[in-house]
Amino acid sequence: MSQFNLKSFKNSITAIILLFTIVGFAQNQNTITLQLAPFSAKIKEQKNPQIVDARGPEEFALNHINGAVNFNLETKNYTEYVARLDKSKPVFIYSIGAGRSNLLAKELLKNGFSEVHDLQGGIAAWIGGGKPFYTNLKSKLTLAEYNKIIADNKSVLVDIGSRYCGACKKVKPILETIRAEQGTNLKIIEIDLEESPQVIADLKTVKVFPTLILYQNGKIVFKKDGSNDLKKEVDAALANKI
Template identity: 45%
Template sequence: MKNFKVCGFVLIALFLQNLSFAQNSPKPDLLTFEQFEAKLAAAGKNAQILDARLPEEFTQNHLEGAVNFNIISKEELEKQSARLDKNKPVFIYSIGSGRSSILAKDLKNNGFKDVTVVPGGLSKWIGLGKPVISTVGKGLSKEDYLASLKSDKLVLVDFGSRYCPGCKKLDPTIDSLKNEQAGSLKVIKIEAYENKDLVKQLGVVGLPTLILYRNNEVVWEKKGGVSKAEIEKVIAGQTL
């Protein structure tokens, strides 16, 4: 019994030690978008802007002055971070904040003094109409988009990206609804980063974003993850 008690005390001590380490681990700065813009402007030429997405994504659209920083191993992290100045501010973005937050934590743990994740990621940056270096066209005009909404059915528009984990997770749900409710629902999928002007005009600042129209009027909008049951409930409420 005594041995069990000692073992229990050891386990509790290890748990408290790990909890303390987690609480004291360096975290990236979390700012509002306005605070971020001010900080980026203040950093000027000292700003080190990192794009944590895939090279293909970077080529399509990226912030001016950014470098692609797609990390696939600890060795790659060490190699690429050696090119940076640990004493100068670092700004990191991805589609949202998933990959950028992971990279930010790794850099903080490796001695970088000032690391900031772009609030809302590239989705919000583009949705707010901020400039990007781009190799893709403007995409659909708003007029063409509005024309595509004309239907005697409800129209569900899915703004997403093939690179967005949350969007890919939602895809089976949208495809299922499209098949199951074909008689009363029209589904339109929009690749957000190939339609930057449209995203800006509609104020889509996060992916995925779903917009439900009835007679060309928005009746429901949802940013981020959503269950099939929730979408079905909204659709049912519009078809009564």
């Protein structure tokens, strides 16, 4: 191959790579997973924001973002709900984690929607961040009662989640093991979104389900997401190793 042709060949390859990079970047701009602050800010920018709760109807009935409609890919009349949305305007989607909302976001983009935003942390981030929400429940546990438990016990482990959260279910057997081993040395509180949404909102510290918080003498020793190394960290903290 001549020097001229080789140079032309390299330039062509570079141009193709650049083109695919630009196209991929443009596609990624259509759907953006946003943290709570920018997600909320973008909603406020819209006169009539299109908010979609991609959870199940039972979950939606208990609590949801104000103004949201409820459907996902498994909804029987899914296409009817989609037809009610304006493809030229942003759509804001959330679920518990990123599963159902992310799948729905991708499907909407395939169907010509120009901009879709998925909330990182889902409903946990929204309510846990103290944002306004609808609920038909009165919290079983108040913030005052929560603070009293923390003050009255030397060591308290708090598990915050939802009964509809798959990852939250994995925490339960670990808690049972810890409870059996520690006995009265450790107070364990389990707070579900379906029972005490307002105290989760009042704490303003939850960004995802599950969230685990360990207090000792009224102070937070650690705060973590998920069950990985949970027992190990609790054991170490109670042994004053962290």
